[in-house]
Every structure is written in structure tokens, then in C-alpha cells.
Amino acid sequence: MDYDFAVIGGGSAGYAAARTAVGLGLKTAVIEGGKEIGGLCILRGCMPSKTLLESARRFRVLKRAGEFGLSCGTPEFNAAAIIARKNRLVSECAEYRRGQLESGKFDFHRGRAEFLDSHTLRIHAPDGKTSTLRSRTFLISTGSEIGIPPVPGLAESRCLTSDDLLDLESIPESIIVLGAGPVGLEMASYCRAFGSRVTIIQRSPQILKSVDPDVASALVESLRRDGIDIFTNTSLLHVADDGRQARVSFEQSGKVKSLEAARVLNALGRKPRLDGLEPLNLATTHGRIAVQSDQSTSHAHIFAAGDVCGGLEVVHIAIQQGEIAAHNATILLGRKTGAPRVMDYRLKLFAVFSEPQLASVGSTEAELRASGIEFLAASYPFNDHGKSLVMGETEGFVKLLAHRASGEILGASVVGPEASDLIHEVVVAMNYRATVRDFASIPHYHPTLSEIWTYPAEEIADQLSPT
Ligand SMILES: Cc1cc2nc3c(=O)[nH]c(=O)nc-3n(C[C@H](O)[C@H](O)[C@H](O)COP(=O)(O)OP(=O)(O)OC[C@H]3O[C@@H](n4cnc5c(N)ncnc54)[C@H](O)[C@@H]3O)c2cc1C
Numbered sequence: 501m502d503y504d505f506a507v508i509g510g511g512s513a514g515y516a517a518a519r520t521a522v523g524l525g526l527k528t529a530v531i532e533g534g535k536e537i538g539g540l541c542i543l544r545g546c547m548p549s550k551t552l553l554e555s556a557r558r559f560r561v562l563k564r565a566g567e568f569g570l571s572c573g574t575p576e577f578n579a580a581a582i583i584a585r586k587n588r589l590v591s592e593c594a595e596y597r598r599g600q601l602e603s604g605k606f607d608f609h610r611g612r613a614e615f616l617d618s619h620t621l622r623i624h625a626p627d628g629k630t631s632t633l634r635s636r637t638f639l640i641s642t643g644s645e646i647g648i649p650p651v652p653g654l655a656e657s658r659c660l661t662s663d664d665l666l667d668l669e670s671i672p673e674s675i676i677v678l679g680a681g682p683v684g685l686e687m688a689s690y691c692r693a694f695g696s697r698v699t700i701i702q703r704s705p706q707i708l709k710s711v712d713p714d715v716a717s718a719l720v721e722s723l724r725r726d727g728i729d730i731f732t733n734t735s736l737l738h739v740a741d742d743g744r745q746a747r748v749s750f751e752q753s754g755k756v757k758s759l760e761a762a763r764v765l766n767a768l769g770r771k772p773r774l775d776g777l778e779p780l781n782l783a784t785t786h787g788r789i790a791v792q793s794d795q796s797t798s799h800a801h802i803f804a805a806g807d808v809c810g811g812l813e814v815v816h817i818a819i820q821q822g823e824i825a826a827h828n829a830t831i832l833l834g835r836k837t838g839a840p841r842v843m844d845y846r847l848k849l850f851a852v853f854s855e856p857q858l859a860s861v862g863s864t865e866a867e868l869r870a871s872g873i874e875f876l877a878a879s880y881p882f883n884d885h886g887k888s889l890v891m892g893e894t895e896g897f898v899k900l901l902a903h904r905a906s907g908e909i910l911g912a913s914v915v916g917p918e919a920s921d922l923i924h925e926v927v928v929a930m931n932y933r934a935t936v937r938d939f940a941s942i943p944h945y946h947p948t949l950s951e952i953w954t955y956p957a958e959e960i961a962d963q964l965s966p967t
Pocket residue numbers: 508509510511512513514531532533534535538539540541542544545546547549550611612613614641642643644662683773775776805806807808813814815816818
């Protein structure tokens with residue numbers, strides 16, 4: 501065997517796993533087959549999208565200058581300059597990741613890997629040469645790619661993808677966004693900030709299936725107030741986009757509707773990258789590699805982490821899964837004793853950087869009901885909170901869910917200003933299994949956005965039996 505641990509894919513999951521494995525003394529290799537080095541988060545995911553959204557947020561602030569007694573003329577934007585700033589930031593991050601991968605701490609192979617058998621990889625290098633590599637254990641962290649669901653016309657159309665939009669040096673005058681997942685909602689908010697007429701078409705009755713209905717509704721109402729048209733509970737019939745004019749037909753409540761726009765964005769989701777894994781005949785769930793809570797696949801010595809196996813396709817989960825896989829490979833190889841580490845989704849954390857933002861942690865009401873856990877819920881709106889009034893950011897609310905008997909916080913959501921940061925206060929509290937009483941008694945400076953959490957915490961605490 502050439503290696504103890506071979507990692508296929510040098511994105512967020514793969515790099516985290518390799519770093520952990522080296523730290524645990526495993527002879528490790530990373531094989532990266534992408535055209536560019538960096539992985540999805542850096543190249544076409546979190547970093548570029550949030551950079552564009554930051555320009556959008558600042559443009560919205562400029563447009564509201566008069567409300568705050570300020571004047572900056574008529575704000576203008578330059579989409580090419582926005583993309584150029586994003587490109588600079590992405591190349592800096594990619595350069596940093598390249599340095600990490602080429603640091604020499606583990607062997608870094610450039611090329612696309614395919615399994616020949618369950619211990620052997622063939623690597624197709626960019627110069628056309630091939631080589632083989634054998635390893636005792638593996639991590640598959642090959643990520644995902646944009647999916648094209650079987651909607652008539654979609655595959656043949658010149659629909660934009662998130663990859664395209666992240667490079668588009670002009671904002672479409674109008675755009676139809678197919679799908680109201682995080683990517684669709686963020687891209688809709690980005691285009692809307694710069695004046696695009698935006699329509700979102702979503703298949704299920706609720707946007708963002710993993711949050712409580714009242715949380716999803718609050719975001720929908722805010723997006724509608726921002727001028728975005730949203731159609732839910734639909735079935736797509738046909739899509740056409742020749743790059744100049746687009747048309748989408750869909751059915752809603754038994755009626756066929758047809759909309760036109762300058763462009764269509766396919767934000768209907770991503771699929772795992774599974775090519776090269778065929779000889780393994782791995783078990784899958786919903787098309788993704790099936791993993792146990794210790795990240796092992798149907799082959800005990802082959803682990804999987806990140807978007808390729810899912811759980812929640814976000815970066816911190818990919819990293820955590822990769823680290824757990826590396827630890828468990830070390831135990832499997834007999835280099836470490838102790839029980840295998842397992843993923844714990846109790847602190848399931850999720851954020852959408854739309855305008856306003858949405859974030860949640862822990863269980864939803866539906867999940868608690870399904871588990872038979874009795875709980876209390878309380879929420880508080882931003883339009884009655886000092887700091888948000890000061891900021892002029894009054895959309896949305898915060899919500900807490902707590903165990904009916906003990907008061908332990910079991911879940912929280914925010915729709916509103918700085919939601920993606922505000923949620924972390926509850927993440928920390930939940931990590932230490934704080935109750936609403938603990939939470940309400942922690943000092944909160946006035947006036948701050950964070951202070952808003954004390955109101956639902958106190959409301960629930962008042963309903964608990966006295967201690
Ligand atoms: C527009 C957008 C915005 C997002 N925003 C956020 C956000 O704000 N926050 C968040 O947490 N998440 C966000 N995500 C999701 C996040 O980017 C992913 O969950 C995360 O990057 C997945 O990491 P990964 O390691 O599983 O996969 P990747 O980073 O995709 O890494 C997989 C790597 O494997 C390589 N590879 C594939 N096949 C092979 C092969 N056969 N041989 C060798 N190498 C191979 C690929 O080249 C790639 O480098 C966003 C995603 C998108 C699309």
C-alpha cells in the first residue's frame with residue numbers, strides 16, 4: 501500500500517480530512533481533479549456569492565441614504581467592477597488553499613481519480629498520463645455539480661446557473677429564478693437589489709423546507725415587499741431561454757401560467773459527483789452516497805464526506821464530516837484507540853444570505869412533534885426592537901423553541917437583519933444545553949440586535965414551572 505488514507509477531492513471536506521489525518525500520523529494523499537484548485541466554497545459557492553451579495557447590501561444602504569438624513573446623489577453600480585472585486589477575492593482564497601494543499605504535509609496529486617478496485621485508484625493527470633495509487637483507507641469527498649432535472653426544454657435552453665450568474669458582468673433587466681432553495685433566494689435578492697424584475701417559481705408549497713412554516717412565510721412576505729414575485733406549489737411544464745429572451749410555463753392550482761423574462765436561472769439543486777466510483781457499487785440514499793453516522797460507506801474502509809453524501813450541504817458540515825472520517829480511519833487502522841466519532845446534527849445550523857437574511861439552528865417544530873417532544877415556542881418582531889428601529893431594519897422576527905419541562909433551548913430561527921450572525925448566540929447556548937432561564941439571565945448590552953433574544957427567552961421562562 502502507498503498510503504494509509506487517500507482523499508479524493510481537495511475541497512472543504514477533503515482538505516479538513518487530510519489535515520486531520522496527517523495530524524494523527526497517517527501517511528496521506530489528496531487527489532484533486534478540478535480544472536482549478538479551491539473547491540466549490542471558494543471558487544463558485546459561499547465566497548463569491550457572499551461577495552456579490554455584500555455589494556448588493558451596500559447598494560441598498562446607499563439607496564436609503566435620504567431616510568437617514570444623508571445624501572449621496574443617485575447611487576449607481578458597475579456590475580463588471582462588482583465581478584472584478586469578487587474575482588480578486590476568489591483568487592486570493594484559492595491561492596491560500598493551493599498553498600495549504602501543496603504545503604508538503606501530505607502528497608498532493610493533480611488528476612481525476614477513479615477506483616479500479618476497493619483499494620486501488622487510477623489517476624488521470626491533466627497532461628494525459630495515468631498512474632495508480634493504493635491505499636488502506638479512503639475518503640470520497642468529490643462534492644457536487646449543478647443538476648438539470650427532466651423539465652421539458654431545460655437541458656436545451658441557455659438557462660443561467662449560479663456559476664454563470666457569479667460571472668455575469670451585467671444584471672439582467674428581468675429574471676425568472678427556478679427554485680427557492682438558498683442559492684435561488686440569494687441570487688434573487690442579488691438581482692433585485694440592482695433593479696432586476698425578479699420572479700421565483702418554487703415546486704413545493706413552502707420555500708426552504710427545512711424551516712418552520714412561519715419562518716418561511718416571513719421571508720416570503722419580506723421578499724414580496726421588496727418587489728419579488730413568488731409562485732409556490734407549482735409544477736414546471738416548459739422552459740425556453742435563447743440567451744436573449746426566456747419563457748417559462750408552469751401549472752399552479754390547476755391553471756397553466758406562462759411568464760417571460762430576459763433570463764432564467766436554474767437553481768433547482770445540485771447532484772453528487774459519483775463518476776469513477778462505479779466498481780465500488782456503493783449503497784446510496786436519495787442518489788447520494790449512504791453513510792453511517794461515523795461517515796463510513798457500505799465499504800468499511802471507505803468513508804465519504806461533504807456534498808457527495810449530504811446531510812446538509814454546507815461547509816461546516818462538510819468539514820466536520822471530513823474530520824470525523826479521518827479520526828475513524830485512524831481507529832480502523834489500529835493507530836488510535838477509543839470509540840469511533842459520530843456526526844451529531846443536534847446543532848443543525850443553516851443560513852440564507854437573502855435580503856432579509858434567514859438563519860436557523862436545532863430542531864423545527866415539525867421535528868419536535870415527530871419525536872414526541874413537548875415544547876414551548878415564543879417569537880419577537882424586529883419592528884418592536886430598539887436597535888432594529890435605530891437601524892431602520894424592521895423586517896422579520898426571532899423565534900425560540902424550548903423543552904416544555906426543562907426549558908432547554910431546542911431550536912431557534914431568525915428572519916431579519918444580521919440573521920446569519922445573530923443565530924450564533926443561540927448556537928453557543930445550545931451547545932452548552934442552556935435553558936431559556938440561563939439565556940435570559942445572560943447580560944445583553946442595550947441597544948443591540950442580540951438583545952432581542954431575551955424577549956422570547958423570558959416569555960418561555962415565565963411559562964415554565966417554578967424551580
Ligand atoms: C452558489 C452557492 C453558494 C453557497 N453558499 C454557501 C454558504 O454561504 N455557506 C455554506 O456553508 N455553504 C454554501 N454553499 C455550499 C458549499 O459550497 C458546499 O456545501 C461545500 O463547498 C461542499 O464541499 P465539498 O468538500 O463537499 O465539495 P467541493 O468543495 O465541491 O470539493 C470537491 C472536490 O472534488 C474534486 N473532484 C470531484 N471529482 C473528483 C475526482 N473523480 N477525482 C479527483 N477530484 C475530484 C472537485 O474538483 C472539487 O475540488 C454554497 C453553494 C453554492 C453552489
